[in-house]
Amino acid sequence: MRKLYILSVLFITALLLITACNDDPTSIGESLIPNSDKVNVDSLTITSSKASVNSFIETIKKGTSPRLLLGKYKNIESRMLVKFFSLIPDSVLTPLKENQIDVVDSWVELYPEYSIGDSSNQLQFSVKHINSGWIAKNFVWDSLQMLNYDQNDIASQFVYTDSLITFNVNTDVVKEWLRSRVDDSLPENNGLLFTPLNEGRVLGFQSVAFVVNDKAPKLKIVVHKQGAFTDTITAIPSRSVHVMDGTKPEETPQNITLQDGLALHSKFWIDVTKIPQNSAVNKSILTFNINVSASDEGSIKTDTLGLFFYKDSTANVVDSASKVLLIREGDQFSGDFTRILQRWIDGDNNQGVRIYLTDERRALNKVVLYSNSASNIAKKPKLTVYYTEKNK
């Protein structure tokens, strides 16, 4: 009896094992599949002719920007604020407390890593001592009105090379900064305000938010104790920000104009009603062509466009989790648009997308794209879609 039970279990186990010997699915029976079950992958290229462009300036804070911009170029001016800080060795700190330290020399080194404008045009700027406190994260152009700073320019003896700008800084100001480290009765070091003086050039320098390769701005301080030593202290930025002001550049309906710095964004809409409802997008690529002659870019070109899905284009509200990136290749930006397109097909209202330059905090490029109204059809924005549709 027990044997029979065991045999039963073994028989059932054998059935399981035999069941494992299945062939892979094949196409046998394909012609018997009902037409209503069948799906098909199709493709579509959309170049909408409907006018779709609306640019606007977006307020963005540059406190966390990896780059500081300084200069005036065409429609934009940029100023920067920098506070320098250094660790002071005890050998200097002790005599400093006893007021035995003199600042013999002090100068600032700026290493440009970005530029836009005429390279033969030297950037001229003033440097003023800031008296009041400021917070980089929230600082905008209008904040300058509340800023208390000396009117006299404390910079002199500018030296320009391709990779370095140096200028001397008033040693009295620097000495007061050092003394304020050991004497609380002295005003706090609030840094320097840099203001461009001439037109035609903007330079970018590393900010405190992103320091690499030892190319951050530096303040060099030569200190001297009578009969003891002469030493050089290097201070680097502990706080920095740049602020911009400007006007919208000239635009035409045939173009989509985007600009860094000002944060000139644009609303873009494309008609996708030709794509069947209930279809599933396998792949979609959105391509913009750059109007090279109308664009104006600096030493580092913009390499990526960002797009956001519009929840409400009238109120300018986007879905911040919906970001899509279009990558530059030659004179085009293109990228996978599936996530946004599928939402429209699935029923979300198509209110278009917001386009912007992803380097808007760290450059001053103006990128002009051909719009839906471009006269050259080949240059219009193009949406290539591969989608699966089920027969009804």
Add this chain to the structure above:
Amino acid sequence: MMNKITYKLLIIFWLTFLPNIYASGGSIYTRYGVGNIFYSYSARRMGLGSIGTSLLGTGDLSPVNPASWSNLKVTRLSIGVGYNGINLNDGKTSAFYSTTDFSGFSIGFPVDKDLGISFVMGLLPFSTVEYEVDVNSTDNNLPAGKYTYNGNGSINKVYLGASYKLPLNFQFGATFEYYTGDIKYSSTASFKEFSPFANAKYIENLQYRGFGTTLGLISGNISKGLSIKKITNLRLGISLNLISSLRTDSSLITINKLGQLNSLSTLLNTNIPYKLSFGASFNWDTDYLFLMDYIYQPWSKYDFNGISSNNLRNLSVVSFGFEYKNSEARYTNFWEQIKYRGGLSFKQTQYYINGKGIDEYSVHAGITAPLGPRSNIDVGLAYGIKGTNDLNLIKENFVKANISLNFGELWFIRQER
């Protein structure tokens, strides 16, 4: 005693929780209607090639004709598992698929043997859908990919029934049944791994709910009216299965790069036609049992959401079976107690594809071996051919196996005081 109970419990556990595993691929004909319909539920009935409409249940519980329960002598539990191996051939290529399924369980309690009152309940499969077809994409403008059409699911029924002995030794039985099931039809466009193209899938999901009943009648022994001495226990049987309109929740699910999107579901009705079974059986010379059955189910009357199917026709099944048991077998001799059976079946299936009806021919065999005084194990086998390669149709060669365990226990024995 404890060991026997342990073994029984283990086997019941093993069979009850046996999943429908390794199922991928099967008969594309199951796409139509609600799939393949189960007409017999036990290894014994499979071995006979028949459903045994006129058989009074002895060693097994058959829900085919509830009138058969009137002969229940002990509390009985029947449970089984079935194997279905199918070789598909379209005239150019062939493929083999197999599944192992739980084939249901029933438990019956005799209440009054004199009046033939028994109560029986159980869970049984009603229909099954299982197929998968892969078609490679031939569009040169697209990366390598394929279309996959897949159907799977089943409808099951839970039933509760009773039997009663009528005058003139007629037996009557009836069940109350609840049908429930879930069948999915999916269509997928897929691409190779790491392809920049996202897969897309559509799933049509149908959930069925409804009620039904089976009424059965088995005649008394009418062999007495015949002058043939060797023919005994001649009975006729009839059963009618009626199913109400099944409420069907139909929804379309789309799976794309963003995830799953459920469309609004719709409540529809699915009308499954009635099933009428006739049968006759008799014993020859005590040791031999012969039976024949005829089943009719007008699938042309099937409709889904009020729309009938052009691919379904009326179903007819004719089957013959026989069984041998040694009526003088000694209980001490295991081999003498084994019963042997076989049968033939011709089925005009419900499928009508490409203007041609799909027919099925099969041969059956089986045995019953004792597990104890009132318990036994049944093994049933069937081999058959279904369909044809004409008109781009599929020819199927199938092998089925079923093992059923039937436990009989004397429960609820009233002690004479």
